[in-house]
Amino acid sequence: MSVAPKRPKGPPLNAMRAFEAAARNVNFVAAAEELNVTPGAISQHIKALEGWAGTPLFRRNAQGVELTPEGQSLVPVFSAAFDQMADAARALRDLKPNADFHIAALPAVAQLWLPKRLRRIREELPEINFSVTAMENPPSLSREMFDLSIFFAVPDGSSNQIALAQDVIAPVCAPTLLDRAHCSNGFREIPILHDQTWNDDWFTWSRNVGFDLQIDASGPQFSLYSLAVEEAKASAGLLMGHLCLIEDALESKTLLFAHSRSCPTGRSLVVSLPSKTRQRSETSQVVALLSN
Amino acid sequence: MSVAPKRPKGPPLNAMRAFEAAARNVNFVAAAEELNVTPGAISQHIKALEGWAGTPLFRRNAQGVELTPEGQSLVPVFSAAFDQMADAARALRDLKPNADFHIAALPAVAQLWLPKRLRRIREELPEINFSVTAMENPPSLSREMFDLSIFFAVPDGSSNQIALAQDVIAPVCAPTLLDRAHCSNGFREIPILHDQTWNDDWFTWSRNVGFDLQIDASGPQFSLYSLAVEEAKASAGLLMGHLCLIEDALESKTLLFAHSRSCPTGRSLVVSLPSKTRQRSETSQVVALLSN
DNA sequence: GCACTAGCCTTAGTTTTTCTACACCAAGAA
């Protein structure tokens, strides 16, 4: 009964957004990353929503969460709603005609590959303002406010992806190290530089090339590939080079091939675009200049 | 240029909601009422959104706001998005099978008309928990979490509305006053009770009946019709009675007709339901018992 | 069998945002 004095409020929008992301990823940490907050924030949002609904939406296990049937049943309608919201947000942003052109890219790509091309693009299209955001995982271009992303991936053949170059890897090092290796007993005592995000590069290469390399996993670790590249240039050790990212260094002979064999990783440097209807007008020009 | 360190954030969801309501009503006060906040809150949300977009969405005039062309262009996509959100919210709420059945009604209806029927309905359907919210304006049943609303309105003929009774008005007063009027010179010196939300009732009636009543606009004013009814029962003056709301008092002769002529206002007491797909399973039973 | 580690989520407390109350302004109505 009870004549309620207050209007019954709908569920909090931010909690709904958190739930949508968590349900899609089936993982609070991933959702947190996507929304740029800590997992705790997601946890609380979900709890608030569960409290509002009076039903648990996730089952919490030690090794992660899983959706309850109730939670599962909400996924389609929630995803549809936030797709629509993203469209609305995009419409709002596109009111400003010369808003920044937002590019998302892997940190390594943003630092090693993009600057040169961007400089040229800026000369061609000085009226466009670019903004580059580095991140580990490709964002959803339908949901987030990016106009273009550049990541390593296996192209899916859709028309919204353009493969720019195969990802080919080969061991490289500074000239001084190469000399030293020739004089002494090869590369045995030269440290191997590891990049955290591409930890299995050495394994991939050695397997592919058939070279039984006893990988020195204890070598220096770098959280950013560009740091590893700088160290390699400074003769700190052997780097597994992603050729498209170190073109300049190879050309200027700041880095040299330490072995004659290279190997493709199977992935490519891929430019992804939002669906046609959501693309900015400048997109095609930018893409043309990027893939020159 | 600029390698942005932070992910570009989308617009704040709550500000988007505020905008949607404001744009639909073209009125910040109405939007504030709808969202149960003060107009200041709406104003700030809109300002934030305009700041985010970099474009004004409303033109502020002294006597109200109007949408700019940019703002206007957003209305369809925003409305669609929040329709979807409302569906998602409803799906969330409906996970709990025995959630309260929410009824929205005019305060007068909630206090004078509903209690009797609700008592009977509760006897018939004891498993349903009812919650009644009084408000001046009918809520959007697709957007807000109500399952049913009861207001005075001109029925639109849609299948989601059921007209329960015509709204018929006639002057009434307590028996003692009627006696006094008969003894002395009629109703001249008996005060007229006014309800703030139905201020023109007296005008409507006198015009319709052709009775040239010099309306004493200086009579006591009541913000709630039920207060005026109580005062009338206590012999405080003449009340313009909405017959369907004072059935009991008329039957028990606590209030009597002060004039033989009654007049329909053209409106009816109307039950509104959400669209079929959004109705709770209990809805039809409740409606049947309400309209018995 | 017992520590140790690595993921992943939750809790407590703090920071940030959002809301309200109220004063104020401008334009039209009485």
Place this chain on the structure above:
DNA sequence: TTCTTGGTGTAGAAAAACTAAGGCTAGTGC
């Protein structure tokens, strides 16, 4: 003129959201 209506600005209060630190569980090494 004064009143009314609708919006804005601000300071303080309330509420929401966030982060940092902690806890739980499963798997791993000894």
